[in-house]
Amino acid sequence: MNQRPGNQLFDAYFTARDMRQVFCDQGRVQAMLDFEAALARAEARVGLIPQAAVASIEAACKAEHYDFAALGDAIATAGNSAIPLVKALGKQIAQSDAEAERYVHLGATSQDVMDTGLVLQLRRALQLIDADLAQLGETLATQAWRYVATPLAGRTWLQHATPVTLGMKIAGWLGAVTRSRQRLLELKPRLLVLQFGGASGTLAALGDQAMPIAEALAAELQLTLPEQPWHTQRDRLVEFGAVLGLVAGSLGKLGRDVSLLMQTEAGEVFEPSAPGKGGSSTMPHKRNPVGAAVLIGAATRVPGLLSTLFSAMPQEHERSLGLWHAEWETLPEICCLVSGSLQQALLVADGLEVDADRMTRNLDLTQGLVLAEAVSIVLAQRVGRDTAHHLLEQCCKRAVAEQRHLRAVLGDEPQVTAELSDAELDHLLDPAHYLGQAHTWVERAVAEHFALTA
Numbered sequence: 001m002n003q004r005p006g007n008q009l010f011d012a013y014f015t016a017r018d019m020r021q022v023f024c025d026q027g028r029v030q031a032m033l034d035f036e037a038a039l040a041r042a043e044a045r046v047g048l049i050p051q052a053a054v055a056s057i058e059a060a061c062k063a064e065h066y067d068f069a070a071l072g073d074a075i076a077t078a079g080n081s082a083i084p085l086v087k088a089l090g091k092q093i094a095q096s097d098a099e100a101e102r103y104v105h106l107g108a109t110s111q112d113v114m115d116t117g118l119v120l121q122l123r124r125a126l127q128l129i130d131a132d133l134a135q136l137g138e139t140l141a142t143q144a145w146r147y148v149a150t151p152l153a154g155r156t157w158l159q160h161a162t163p164v165t166l167g168m169k170i171a172g173w174l175g176a177v178t179r180s181r182q183r184l185l186e187l188k189p190r191l192l193v194l195q196f197g198g199a200s201g202t203l204a205a206l207g208d209q210a211m212p213i214a215e216a217l218a219a220e221l222q223l224t225l226p227e228q229p230w231h232t233q234r235d236r237l238v239e240f241g242a243v244l245g246l247v248a249g250s251l252g253k254l255g256r257d258v259s260l261l262m263q264t265e266a267g268e269v270f271e272p273s274a275p276g277k278g279g280s281s282t283m284p285h286k287r288n289p290v291g292a293a294v295l296i297g298a299a300t301r302v303p304g305l306l307s308t309l310f311s312a313m314p315q316e317h318e319r320s321l322g323l324w325h326a327e328w329e330t331l332p333e334i335c336c337l338v339s340g341s342l343q344q345a346l347l348v349a350d351g352l353e354v355d356a357d358r359m360t361r362n363l364d365l366t367q368g369l370v371l372a373e374a375v376s377i378v379l380a381q382r383v384g385r386d387t388a389h390h391l392l393e394q395c396c397k398r399a400v401a402e403q404r405h406l407r408a409v410l411g412d413e414p415q416v417t418a419e420l421s422d423a424e425l426d427h428l429l430d431p432a433h434y435l436g437q438a439h440t441w442v443e444r445a446v447a448e449h450f451a452l453t454a
Helices: 017-022 025-044 052-060 069-076 082-094 110-146 166-191 204-221 235-262 292-312 323-326 330-350 356-363 369-383 385-402 404-412 424-428 440-451
Strands: 151-156 159-165
Touching: 017 025, 017 110, 017 330, 025 052, 025 204, 052 082, 052 369, 069 082, 082 110, 110 166, 110 235, 110 330, 110 440, 151 166, 151 356, 159 166, 159 356, 159 369, 159 385, 166 235, 166 369, 166 440, 204 385, 235 292, 235 330, 292 323, 292 330, 323 330, 369 385, 369 404, 369 424, 385 404, 404 424
Parallel strands: none
Antiparallel strands: 151 159
């Protein structure tokens, strides 16, 4: 079997191997042949074609029988992949059973073959993505609990804010994964449907046997028979692409957080290390976030691909010119990018390396300023909000100007010590005592994950 030259240098980095097998040339061709074999079985079941023809048709519906390079050349003339494939299928069958060749592709149109073949591929893609999301959710749930009480600086506008916990941050990633799994579960019945309408969507060529054949074909392929063919109604595919866009974006958020925490200036959380991973061609000391790069890269590329799917929605009449064609490589590419992102996310999440001591040191970089709110809230209850806020603001400015810890400045301020004891100030300026509902957020995110998994 001849293969065209391929671009595979980056494939292992950006695409999971199992997903590439779904959307490689063989995967595409086999999915279309699965439609043709199922069509023959369905038409034989209702008596439109002889049962004796089915075995010969099925035997020829094996992708390894076909020259993909020759099919590719023929597509350039034919305008789609089904036309040359059906011709090649007929020739393959005729070599052993000329009678059976008469019954190939009866009543179907090219788009029926291609769209239903795509749905069969998407069913497998959906299984792979959901399995990876479930595994990622499990890993993140474990990590969230592991670090539920590990404080680190919250960061708003890239500046230190009040303390959070690493478990809370991970629970945020987990919640997004859970919601993506819920969305995929909800759209599955809308996506996994048969496309079968014949020339203009009426199945007129099959006469009174059209609906029995359509029902039998859907049953053969284990797909739902929709209310009508959807040749130019593409919302099902676009919905799936949109949800994958959300997956890519959520994983990009995870990657962005990890890469920022890996920065030399932070040094709090790291991707797992491995020989040869994340190095530099010139700098021996480098440890680059190569997994996060894939997550961020996919989150950057998928929206552009998704815009193509949305742009291709207003398709003309009963069969589109060009807009349908724009979909052919777009949705598979989205699936491949998301699969690669998930593979990297699984590696990153499972092997997170955490430097809790560095987190503690970083929390004190502002010398207590990140806990000014904690003091202000308590002091406000005793001297009033405006007075407390103004007093803490002045103390913070003094701490910065004098390069002193806020605790020392507060201890020297009579208006503060008149209201708060040394023990109270020590308590208020301890990050572990100002974590709010961080534990609760972890608990709720993990519970929601397990509720979906159960």
